[in-house]
Amino acid sequence: MKKLRIFLSILLAVVVLGGGVAYFAYQKLQPENHFKNVPTVSKTGNNPGSQGTTTPKMKENVFNVLLLGSDERKGQKVGHSDSIILLHVDLNKHKYNMASIPRDTRVYLDGYGYTKLTSVQYIKQATGGTTAGIKAAVNSISQLTGIPVNYYVETNYEGLQSMVDALGAIDVDVPFDVKLTHPWYPENNGKVIAQGTQTLDGEMVTELVHERYSLKNVDYDRQLLQAKVLIGIAKTALQPKNLTKLPNLVDKSSDFVIATNMSKTDIASLGLLVKNLNTDKQVTYYQLNGTSKSMYDDILKNNNSEIVLDQTALKKTMKHFE
Incomplete structure (x- = not known):
């Protein structure tokens, strides 16, 4: 006994x-508790592409995540930045701001000069590999906006499709009819995703965020569709039937993500954040607007159609990301 x-x-x-x-x-x-001390991965500098020599110091529990979507196909080692979204997380106010940056934005690439943002990652990947490519994109974006980047997450179309399929499907608030004229999968050419709330599987979500040629405002409308998809993913993940899937999604994050500086515990902590997120009240979406101009591209050694952002509007919007 x-x-x-x-x-x-x-x-x-x-x-x-x-x-x-x-x-x-x-x-x-x-x-x-987890995000009290966050890294800063972006490099600032006094070059022609920078908003200034210093960037604002982030408050405790406030950080920026750069979300990159690449057009890199399976088996390839290089890709262009097709989707660029800056996510600002303020855990003190429980507010989250998203800003889409046009892929054709004119930016400065250290060691090369001016070119399109979409080309930065491709060029540096081709010469230095995956890590060099994403670091160059991060630095160019930070210098463009004057805002530090603390984390980055890159996926591609296959990764996005796998993520959505892991959830089963997602509901997307499609703001206008979208005719597929440049589909990722040729058999979907000519199909129309109708305006309204649509339940889409991974393949059709991929098609939705890839289309731009048929859209009235071209890349700006595609940015809006990409934001709608991200919100749709968050809302679907919040559904009670899917909350139990979150740990498994975190564990299999390498299936969806090409590159990131976030650990699995970082991603798990973000998962806890999503559990309490009200996307309608807490998330604000911005677009960075500019003017399309024929500008000299230092890499192409020729003129190229590039978007020059409105600097006054840019600085005003970036105040929400400090």
Whole structure:
């Protein structure tokens, strides 16, 4: 009996200790605790493409995530930045701002000169590999906006499709009819995704964010579609039936992500953030507008159609990302 009591006491101690460790780990994963100290991966500098020599210091529990969507196909090692979204997370105010940056924005690439933003990653990937490509894109965007980038996450069309299919399907608020004229999958050519709330699988979500040629405002309308898809993913992940899938999605994040500086615990903490997110009230979406001009491209050594952002509007919008 005495040995049994000793055994039960030890078992109880293990259970209590294990529960305490689990609780402590869970508490550390809470976004307000986990993101108190975040890295800064962007490099600032005094060059012709920079908004200034310094960037604003981020407050505690406030950080920026750069979301990149590449057109890199399976088996390829290089790709253009097709989707560029800056996400600002303010855990103090529980507010989240998103800004789409046009892929053809004129930016400065260290060591090369001026070119399109979409080309930066491709050029540096071709010469230095995946990491060099994404770091160059991060730095060009930070210098363009004057805003530090703390985390980056890059996916491609196959990764996006896999993510949506892992959730089953997502509901997307499609703001206008979208005719597929440049589909990722040739068999979808000519199909129309109708205006309204549509339940889409991974393949059709991929087609939706890829289309731009048939859209009235071309790339700006595609940016809007990309934002709608991100919100659709968040809303679907919030559904009770899908909350149990989040740990598995985090564990399989490498299936969806090409490159990131976020650890699995970083992603898990963001997952806890999503659980309490009200996309309609807490998320604000911005577009960075500019003028399309024929400008000299230092890489092409010729004129190229590029978007020159309105600097006054850019600085005003970036105030929401400090």
